[in-house]
Amino acid sequence: MAYELDPGNGSALRVEEKRSDKSPDFTGVIKTPSGEELKIAMWYGKTKRGQGRFGIKIEEFERKREDTRDNNYGRNEAPDFDDDIPF
Numbered sequence: 001m002a003y004e005l006d007p008g009n010g011s012a013l014r015v016e017e018k019r020s021d022k023s024p025d026f027t028g029v030i031k032t033p034s035g036e037e038l039k040i041a042m043w044y045g046k047t048k049r050g051q052g053r054f055g056i057k058i059e060e061f062e063r064k065r066e067d068t069r070d071n072n073y074g075r076n077e078a079p080d081f082d083d084d085i086p087f
Contacts, residue, residue, distance in 0.1 A: 005029065005030070005031040005037070006031065007031050007032065007033050007034070007035050008031065008032070008033045009030070009031060010028055010029055010030030010031060010040060011028050011029065012026040012027060012028030012029075012040060012042055013026060013027065013028060014026055015027055024041035024042055024043055024057070025042060025043050025044045026040075026041070026042040026044075026054075027039070027040065027041050027042070028040050028042075030058070036060075037061065038058050038059065038060060038061070039058070039059045039060070039061055040056060040057065040058050040059075041056070041057045041059075042054045042055065042056050042057075043055040
C-alpha cells in the first residue's frame with residue numbers, strides 16, 4: 001500500500017546525489033487543503049546572521065500530454081491495416 005498524504009501535509013527526502021550545485025537538497029510532495037498534490041524542492045542555506053534556513057520552490061506536477069497528432073487523414077483513430085497483404 002502506498003503512503004497517502006493527508007490534505008495540508010507533505011514530506012520531503014534528502015537528495016542523495018545532486019546533479020549540480022544548484023540542485024535542491026530535498027525534494028518531495030505536499031497536498032493542499034483542497035487535495036491537490038504539488039512538487040516541492042528545498043535548498044538549505046544560512047542567513048547573514050548564520051541561522052539555518054530553507055529556500056522552497058513549489059510546482060505543479062507536469063501533466064502527461066496526449067499525442068494529439070492527426071495521423072489518419074482527419075480521424076483520430078488507429079490506421080486501418082485490413083488489406084490483402086499476406087504478412
